Amino acid sequence: MTSEPASPRITVRRLPKRAAYDPATLHAILDEGLVCHLGFVHDGQPFVIPTNYARWGDFLLFHGAAGSRLARALRDGVPVCATVTLIDGLVLARSAFHHSTNYRSVVILGKAQEITDRAERLAALRAFVEHVLPGRWDEVRPPSENELKGTLVLKLPIREASAKMRSGPAVDDEEDYALPCWAGVIPLSLSAGAPEPDARLAAGTEPGERIAAYRRVRG
């Protein structure tokens, strides 16, 4: 974690020892996440919208219906903030004050650009599907010309970006360790249940191991 922050405004000032700026750390968090919270400003009011994304090299990809306000605002180059957060655990301390959350998050500032090249658009849409489930792209019907036409595909450089993380046990005040109160961490993770097959599955289709034993942790 030797990289330096790309700008003062992305530099983590609160608890800076929890920060990181190196690509390996940023990419690992982005590759594990499923939903990004995308912030933009309209008439002075911030809006934060959850949206799917994928990492594609040094870019974060977004897509949206060509008629979507959010996708059009991104295409028009409004300043955005893309934030991905993974919740890793509840930190139960002996005092109310020292309760905390274990987490890993990435914040990216910048402006998105539309991807217009046809081959690049297809590669980006492939990255979307593969981000959710590696190997899935080759199993499904690829986008039709109409579907391609109706979709805006956008990329945001992962350049002005920081990660922030907390891990490990509770940190209590020294005099509180004697309190007769259970303390520790409840680990949390986004876990998959048993796949629910579609009611109209074609005969003989099986989910396969990647779906039956889906795990979000990647890399």
Add this chain to the structure above:
Amino acid sequence: MTSEPASPRITVRRLPKRAAYDPATLHAILDEGLVCHLGFVHDGQPFVIPTNYARWGDFLLFHGAAGSRLARALRDGVPVCATVTLIDGLVLARSAFHHSTNYRSVVILGKAQEITDRAERLAALRAFVEHVLPGRWDEVRPPSENELKGTLVLKLPIREASAKMRSGPAVDDEEDYALPCWAGVIPLSLSAGAPEPDARLAAGTEPGERIAAYRRVRG
């Protein structure tokens, strides 16, 4: 889900049939979530920061160190957007285009206010701890005067707010249902693992059932 949106700018325009505005729906999502993504604007740039929160009646509560830029900006009444998102599943369709995510989210626009009354501050901090783990407040050391002094407590009215949700199976194009491709939903939820006891637990302290069998779904 009969309530009407409080303003045009909070009205869901994209896929409005997925929207809801009634308090019961909003509260259920907010009560299940653990982390809120808080958006604010600084020098024309949106920032989206993950933060803990709690619902307290018709308010969303935040807190922060008195020196934190975010907490002070909130106190100063900048316009904010607070978004809470729960991921419920991956929707695997037979075409790349119709892949989707099942989710429930709440978006709240408005301005926060500092809570200054001492009793109200304590009640709000109690709500924070109880939001994470009901019953926890009575087990832990309450905040000291110094801890209280160092903490900004803020409330945001849940008024200009909307929920948006997707649930259920994939919706494929009619001609794709015959494809020999597994389709369905992989359910996802934030699940707890076995609690990790602190290395310095006082003798005889036990986690109890609420910790040992922690489940996030509430209500």
